[in-house]
Amino acid sequence: MEDSIGSNPQSLGFTEKLKSWLSWSWTYVCFVWFGMVLIMIYVLWSPLKLQETLTSASVFLNTLTPKFYVALTGTSSLISGLILIFEWWYFRKYGTSFIEQVSVSHLRPLLGGVESSSTTGLFSSVNGEAEPRPSVSECKVWRNPLNLFRGAEYNRYTWVTGKEPLTYYDMNLSAQDHQTFFTADTQQLRPEDAVMQKAWRERNPQARIRAAYQAIEMNHECSAAYVLLAEEEATTITEAERLFKKALSFAGKDINLLVYIKRRLAMCARKLGRIKEAVKMMRDLMKEFPLLGMLNIHENLLEALLELQAYADVQAVLAKYDDISLPKSATICYTSALLKARAVSDKFSPEAASRRGLSTAEMNAVEAIHRAVEFNPHVPKYLLEMKSLILPPEHILKRGDSEAVAYAFFHLQHWKRAEGALNLLHCTWEGTFRIIPYPLEKGHLFYPYPGCTETADRELLPSFHEVSVYPKKELPFFILFTAGLCSFTAMLAMLTHQFPELMGVFAKAFFSTLFAPLGFFADKMESFMPSSFWHQLTRI
Numbered sequence: 001m002e003d004s005i006g007s008n009p010q011s012l013g014f015t016e017k018l019k020s021w022l023s024w025s026w027t028y029v030c031f032v033w034f035g036m037v038l039i040m041i042y043v044l045w046s047p048l049k050l051q052e053t054l055t056s057a058s059v060f061l062n063t064l065t066p067k068f069y070v071a072l073t074g075t076s077s078l079i080s081g082l083i084l085i086f087e088w089w090y091f092r093k094y095g096t097s098f099i100e101q102v103s104v105s106h107l108r109p110l111l112g113g114v115e116s117s118s119t120t121g122l123f124s125s126v127n128g129e130a131e132p133r134p135s136v137s138e139c140k141v142w143r144n145p146l147n148l149f150r151g152a153e154y155n156r157y158t159w160v161t162g163k164e165p166l167t168y169y170d171m172n173l174s175a176q177d178h179q180t181f182f183t184a185d186t187q188q189l190r191p192e193d194a195v196m197q198k199a200w201r202e203r204n205p206q207a208r209i210r211a212a213y214q215a216i217e218m219n220h221e222c223s224a225a226y227v228l229l230a231e232e233e234a235t236t237i238t239e240a241e242r243l244f245k246k247a248l249s250f251a252g253k254d255i256n257l258l259v260y261i262k263r264r265l266a267m268c269a270r271k272l273g274r275i276k277e278a279v280k281m282m283r284d285l286m287k288e289f290p291l292l293g294m295l296n297i298h299e300n301l302l303e304a305l306l307e308l309q310a311y312a313d314v315q316a317v318l319a320k321y322d323d324i325s326l327p328k329s330a331t332i333c334y335t336s337a338l339l340k341a342r343a344v345s346d347k348f349s350p351e352a353a354s355r356r357g358l359s360t361a362e363m364n365a366v367e368a369i370h371r372a373v374e375f376n377p378h379v380p381k382y383l384l385e386m387k388s389l390i391l392p393p394e395h396i397l398k399r400g401d402s403e404a405v406a407y408a409f410f411h412l413q414h415w416k417r418a419e420g421a422l423n424l425l426h427c428t429w430e431g432t433f434r435i436i437p438y439p440l441e442k443g444h445l446f447y448p449y450p451g452c453t454e455t456a457d458r459e460l461l462p463s464f465h466e467v468s469v470y471p472k473k474e475l476p477f478f479i480l481f482t483a484g485l486c487s488f489t490a491m492l493a494m495l496t497h498q499f500p501e502l503m504g505v506f507a508k509a510f511f512s513t514l515f516a517p518l519g520f521f522a523d524k525m526e527s528f529m530p531s532s533f534w535h536q537l538t539r540i
Contacts, residue, residue, distance in 0.1 A: 146299065148391060156235070163462065196211065209229065230247065259295065301317060381468065
């Protein structure tokens with residue numbers, strides 16, 4: 001066993017050496033191969049009677065009618081057009097070229113390319129120093145603090161439009177969250193807890209609801225079952241609130257259940273217009289459980305305070321949570337920008353600002369907008385209604401399109417309420433991209449923009465939504481190539497059909513020009529070497 005383990009590194013070393021040698025020699029192999037082909041053509045020119053073959057081939061081609069060339073170019077155009085359509089569909093769905101992906105996956109290792117997993121790379125930090133890019137945390141999916149109710153909101157949208165607002169991936173993450181929140185203690189599972197643990201994993205909503213009723217039959221004080229019914233069976237917010245209150249009465253001392261239920265009760269009060277009551281419930285919850293900051297209850301509080309137009313209280317919350325040591329979110333950054341924009345937006349004029357320059361307050365507002373846009377560049381298009389909004393998902397990716405949808409869905413009304421705020425945002429938000437021309441390589445106030453947001457957002461957002469991509473991707477080379485090939489061959493087919501004689505003359509001239517270097521090379525070889533050289537060589 002030890003000998004086999006010890007010999008394994010040697011075989012691996014030999015393989016790596018072979019790959020490195022192949023990658024080093026690959027550059028020269030093409031030139032050597034090309035030279036050998038030319039020499040072989042010259043050597044076999046007379047034995048294989050290539051001259052007669054070319055003559056007969058040219059005679060055959062001359063006998064072909066223009067219809068053949070029309071069919072040939074038309075077929076080429078059709079095939080390249082089908083490839084173009086497939087490439088375009090694949091690019092719109094997955095954000096990359098199929099041909100390029102296959103080439104990189106299968107050909108790059110043979111050519112000595114570096115594996116993508118090993119090229120983590122170093123990225124510049126805010127101070128310009130090179131430091132590793134935090135790829136794990138930047139692509140982490142978070143639970144949406146303001147997620148809607150499935151029965152009372154998501155399902156009603158499905159009934160009206162026939163579209164599913166949630167993806168299976170998103171709902172599966174929620175099922176995992178619920179299992180963690182409500183059935184964490186597997187050592188003391190009661191029969192009803194086992195039923196609920198299975199219920200959260202059920203894919204069919206009706207099966208989950210039936211399992212919840214089964215758990216209530218086993219124990220009418222099963223709090224988790226009432227939570228499930230409030231989330232998925234209740235068709236109105238009022239009914240959901242009633243079920244959550246019933247669940248709260250049976251929650252006991254389970255902290256996870258208490259926090260979840262009280263938060264949802266506060267959200268019910270907010271949706272039913274009892275905003276001051278909702279604010280009080282959220283403040284009490286944050287005081288009672290101060291260590292649960294990761295649940296981002298302060299984002300619920302910020303939205304409710306903005307609805308009350310209690311801007312001083314909003315600023316106080318921001319002063320606590322908009323700290324350099326705490327993780328940021330679109331809600332934190334854009335709410336801070338909204339407060340600073342609100343102070344100057346009612347009197348802001350682009351023409352006046354260009355004449356006299358920006359005041360200190362206006363400069364602070366513009367810098368806050370640039371900071372927010374750098375954190376999440378997808379939000380302004382939703383706030384300015386350049387893109388249509390959809391229902392927010394149950395999970396979001398920070399700095400991604402899913403977070404932008406969730407923020408704009410709840411906060412667009414607050415920006416509209418501040419006179420001139422959207423106008424100031426419209427005039428200044430695109431200036432952010434001049435500050436960070438290469439967002440994937442270097443950031444300004446934050447880490448470089450993560451490159452994984454598009455893939456995760458496509459999993460979180462429904463298929464009928466066009467995912468916002470930043471930075472905007474250029475069309476892959478193979479899409480441009482196939483588009484050019486399709487257009488060129490289609491043009492050749494049309495010209496050959498309309499002007500057959502002229503295109504025949506053009507084709508002859510093109511091929512004679514193309515093969516002229518080969519004839520020139522053969523003549524030079526004949527002048528340098530005697531005519532009987534190869535004959536004498538074969539005799540030896």
